[in-house]
Amino acid sequence: MSANRRSPIQSLPQVRRIEWQTVVLAIVIYGGFLAVTWWWEALPILVVAVIGAWLIAWHGSLQHEVIHGHPTRNQWINDAIGWPPISLWLPYAIYKESHLIHHRDEHLTDPIEDPESYYFTWVAWNAMGSIGQTLSRWNTTLLGRLTIGPAVMLFVFLGREALTILRGDRRRAMIWVRHGLGVGVLLFWVLHICSMPFWLYFLGFVYAGAALSRLRSYAEHRYADSYEERTAIVENSPLFGLLFLHNNLHVLHHERPGVPWYQIPALYRRERDALVALNGGLLYDGYLDVARRYLLKPHHDPRHPQHS
Numbered sequence: 407m408s409a410n411r412r413s414p415i416q417s418l419p420q421v422r423r424i425e426w427q428t429v430v431l432a433i434v435i436y437g438g439f440l441a442v443t444w445w446w447e448a449l450p451i452l453v454v455a456v457i458g459a460w461l462i463a464w465h466g467s468l469q470h471e472v473i474h475g476h477p478t479r480n481q482w483i484n485d486a487i488g489w490p491p492i493s494l495w496l497p498y499a500i501y502k503e504s505h506l507i508h509h510r511d512e513h514l515t516d517p518i519e520d521p522e523s524y525y526f527t528w529v530a531w532n533a534m535g536s537i538g539q540t541l542s543r544w545n546t547t548l549l550g551r552l553t554i555g556p557a558v559m560l561f562v563f564l565g566r567e568a569l570t571i572l573r574g575d576r577r578r579a580m581i582w583v584r585h586g587l588g589v590g591v592l593l594f595w596v597l598h599i600c601s602m603p604f605w606l607y608f609l610g611f612v613y614a615g616a617a618l619s620r621l622r623s624y625a626e627h628r629y630a631d632s633y634e635e636r637t638a639i640v641e642n643s644p645l646f647g648l649l650f651l652h653n654n655l656h657v658l659h660h661e662r663p664g665v666p667w668y669q670i671p672a673l674y675r676r677e678r679d680a681l682v683a684l685n686g687g688l689l690y691d692g693y694l695d696v697a698r699r700y701l702l703k704p705h706h707d708p709r710h711p712q713h714s
Contacts (some may be wrong), residue, residue, distance in 0.1 A: 427668045428468075428477030432487050435465050439492055443600045443607075455610030460649065462493050462615025463622075467651040467667075473502045474663050491592060494612050495560055497585035500567070500578075511660055514636040515629045517710050525629065525706070527713035546704040548697055551624050556616035622650045625696050628688065628706050635686035642692045647671070654693075657685045 439461050446454045472488035475481065489498045504521035513519035517527050526534070526542070534542065544550035545558055571579045596602050630636050640646075640654040651667035653659050655674045658681055665673060674681065682689060690696050 423479060425477035425666050425668075428471060428666065432468060432477075435461055435468055436490070439465075443596050443602060446600065446602050446606075451606070451610070454606065455614060458607070458611035459614035459618055462611050463618035464649055465490075465492055466615070466619045467622075467649065467653065469498060469501060470505065470653065471651055471667055473505055476666050489588070491585055491588045492611075493615060494589055494592070494608075495564070495616075497581050499581045499585075509660065509663060511637075512633050514633055514660075515627050515710065517713060522623070523627075523710075524708065525710035525713075526708050528709050529713075531709050542708050543704060546706060546708055547702055548621075548624055548700045548705070549702060551620045552617045555620045556613050559616065559620070618649065621646070621693065622653060625690060625700070625705060626653075626656045629711060630686065630688075632686070634684050635688060637685055638688045638690065639682065639685065640690045640693060640696065646693055657681050657688075 438457070442449070442454060442457045442461065449457075469488040471477075472484040476484060477487070478484055485498065485502070488502075491497065508514075508520055508522040510519070515523050515525055517523045517525045517530070524546070531539065531542075541554065541558060545555055567578065567582070571582065593604075596607050597604060625638050625640065627636050628638065637657040637660045639657050643654050647654050652670035652674075653667075655670055658665070658670060658674050658677070661681070661684070662673075690699075
């Protein structure tokens, strides 16, 4: 939130020194992960994949929560809770750095300033060629985001990281070294101790979990002239609301990123009118509403209007 902008939310609930709801959530996520990987052979493959995908996406929501200063007042402890790399591909330190940059709301959706933007400058768009443009347009539909979206994300992210390291960024290289050590320990557990095949872990846990996370981010932001109107709200989604730790009510998160996940619904209900007015009515009635509008239709033109 911009420093000179006044939030419509005038008061906040008290936050305890240790937020036990988030501590319990972390125990459930990591305990569930250990349990489903240990006992996977006793379960149907589809059940394993559904649980695994949910846990990976839920873990991403937990990482997002700890980035914003939960569940303790010691950020080292919070970072330790979010660090385990069960999604394999995303180092927590890089996610933390880029996400905090994303919270400079005046730059939301900008393909240069916002690391979480799905827009392109027109120069980058023209350099992509017809195949890249076709994939990018398909990735702006919900079906595309859920199917090829994780693959596009992995390819682009890992390619950029490789270039950054090859250009001599030693700090980035050390982040990846530490991350690689964690991934090695995790894969030793999954592949050797639990004897789970890699294809099942990658497709059922990592890829499907990334697809669930792409559902959350799909309609979160859209360019508007006023940056307050670039952040959406998806109401009436209790199941996905739990999975995303209520970041479907995303404009509230951008207004008050320090509010813990379990306080968001009540605060949103209290301040709903002010928040809907603030974001210009960018509102969806659940994720079925998002699917009805954008399953096969683009959510936006991938070329950013301010970079033409």
